[in-house]
Amino acid sequence: MGAWGIKALESDEGLDMIGILTDEYLSKHSILNLDEILELMKQEGMLGEDLSDIDFLYDNTAMALAELYFQWKDDGKLNYDTDNSIWCKVTDFTASKMALAFLLRQLTDIKNEVPDEDDIREIVDLWKDEDSGEIDPEWSEHLERLIERLASEQEA
DSSP: OOBSSSSGGGBHHHHHHHHHIIIIITTTOSEEEHHHHHHHHHHTTSSOSSTTOOOHHHHHHHHHHHHHHHHHHHHSSOOOOOTTOGGGGOOEEEOOHHHHHHHHHHHHHHHTTOOOTTSOOHHHHHTBOTTTOOBOHHHHHHHHHHHHHHHHHHHO
16 A cells, blocks of 8 residues: 555545546546446446445445535535546535435444454554554544534434
8 A cells, every 4th residue: 555644535546436537437527426436436346336345445345435524515516636636627516315325334444443244344454553453543533534524414
């Protein structure tokens, strides 16, 4: 995992997701639809078909999508440098309660360290201190904030 910050979008995998959206989605849409994006990410192998599919990449993608959604909600724009500035053309970002519930469940499973078939949750394991076994508090707080915001958004 190449990461330069605590956010999923601050990682190589987060940038891969941005690349897929830039190349496969934004050329046809000025309104982002979380439901459609979830399906695209499943087709591209960035998300599992259901929540029982546990993988670092799937967890990172779910967190990155939540970050992207809330970046839009907070700023009303998405700033990603691309050759043609296609991100500047986004006019809205919509999400159904079902799409929000999917992300909420995925992130809650991360927080609760629901294990994969190897009995670990790799994304959590990567943020643990090797000596103490403690999860990085900044990353943990970031995950908690995303969960709280998704729960609030779903209730609205």
